[in-house]
Amino acid sequence: MKAARFHGKRDVRVENLPEPDRDTLGPHEVLIRNRFCGICGTDLHEYAAGPIFIPTQPHPYTGAKLPQVLGHEYGGTVIAVGPEVSDVAPGDKVSVQPLVSPRDDYFGRRGLYQLSDKLGIVGLMWPWGGMAEYSVVNDYNVFRMPDSVSDEQAALIEPTAVAVYAADRGGVKPGSSVLVTGAGPIGQLQVLAARAAGASRIFLSDTNDNRLAMARQLLPDVITLNPKSDDVVEAIRDQTEGHVGVDVALECVGAEAALATCIEAVRRQGVVVQVGLHVGKPAVDGFTVTFKDIDVRGSWCYSTLMWPRVASMIGAGILPAEKVVTRRIRLDDVVRDGFEALLSPAGTELKILIDLQ
Structure with a gap:
């Protein structure tokens, strides 16, 4: 599969990586075929001056380190699920909530997962990311989208949250x-x-x-x-x-x-x-x-439990997040037409989505 991986400052490469194996998913893992992925300001900072958040040594909770598949604003379609996954099923359209943290530490027991000292983020501190054809995440990272939310809108729930x-x-x-x-x-x-x-x-x-x-x-x-x-x-x-x-x-x-x-x-x-x-x-x-x-x-990130609420706001047109999108590009062109375009001082681009299909 194709994936955009960060290797260092101004060094993002579109590479061919092995596809994840649906037959070896963990009990609570979900395999997604990614659809759209947004380029975030955090991704830009990593590209222009990183590594900042991306670990050079194994992350203490996720084990991820350079090189890193980028992308934490994305959605897609569920391809396969682990044997203990019950909230989503193959064929479901989903949006990814990218925060990864313990469920049983001080903050996790209180539902404040974003505040954990061991916080990891898909696309920054996780083996997978949204700027690839496929990704594997935990079941708590995926939320099934209603019919009122388009594939593009599903990729915009994270920044909107x-x-x-x-x-x-x-x-x-x-x-x-x-x-x-x-x-x-x-x-x-x-x-x-x-x-x-x-x-x-x-x-x-x-x-x-x-x-x-x-x-x-x-x-x-x-x-x-x-x-x-x-x-x-x-x-x-x-x-x-x-x-x-x-x-x-x-x-x-x-x-x-x-x-x-x-x-x-x-x-x-x-x-x-x-x-x-x-x-x-x-x-x-x-x-x-x-x-x-x-x-x-x-205001750090968001409550990880906000996805249904934000999806309903977007789907109902109360918060038309799709209006901030100014361009859609191919993964192969992510450096020239994505990162470099967004870093232009002219500021003519706002939100760029990568079309992964």
């Missing part, structure tokens, strides 16, 4: 005013998730005018701001009741300046949610955090 969880963490509710910093794929999905949660006024800040224009196509009434030309904080205060700022600010860049903007733009007793991953350790204005009596919260 990130945005829905962040909106939950921020307490976004009907009538909320919201700022999202960063108009990349997660930022754009965050705008859609905020609207799905009931936000009535949504601001989006980014330095890339192309991506701001894309956001206005996704949600015509989103208020877009470019910090290169706009005073973002003052513009937000001018358009919120009492000149106080937004109820919730969601930082989807992982940049110190964006976090500072969120802290300034949120109203007193508002909530700032850190969604993007910072490369370094940003300075935080602790005085303003205290003086404004605000909450600053992290």
Whole structure:
């Protein structure tokens, strides 16, 4: 089978690997024929500067290490299941929830699997990934999709779950005013998730005018701001009741300046949610955090139990995640038309899906 494997910085190779053997599946394993796989910002960071998350020594829980089959935003069709699998069957269309962790450690016993110290991720710290024709995962990693969810949408549930969880963490509710910093794929999905949660006024800040224009196509009434030309904080205060700022600010860049903007733009007793991953350790204005009596919260991944909820939101059209897709490519072209295209400073691409069939 063909698979895109990460070997090192700017070294992703499309290689021929042995297909998984359906006759040797473990009791709780599921063999999937992959259909669509998205390229995530995490994949881009690994390609441009890795290995970061991908282990060079065997992962303490999964045993995976370089070279790594990439891809954790994907879905497909079940081909075969282990003898103790009961939730899915061959022929089922599924979406993959990629977090792998113990079921019986401190967090696992509480259903907080994403917080485990031994967390692994399919496509980053697991022998298989979505950027291949086939993959093998645990039964708890697959969720059968309703007929209302297309194959493409099944591959978008993972990044959409990130945005829905962040909106939950921020307490976004009907009538909320919201700022999202960063108009990349997660930022754009965050705008859609905020609207799905009931936000009535949504601001989006980014330095890339192309991506701001894309956001206005996704949600015509989103208020877009470019910090290169706009005073973002003052513009937000001018358009919120009492000149106080937004109820919730969601930082989807992982940049110190964006976090500072969120802290300034949120109203007193508002909530700032850190969604993007910072490369370094940003300075935080602790005085303003205290003086404004605000909450600053992290938002790591998502609850692994969210898949049915997010699938229903997408399938019902409440959160049209498919609108963020700007291109579909072949696996053979993943480096040129995928990674390199997404790294272009022009920012003309947003979410690229790999069509594996």
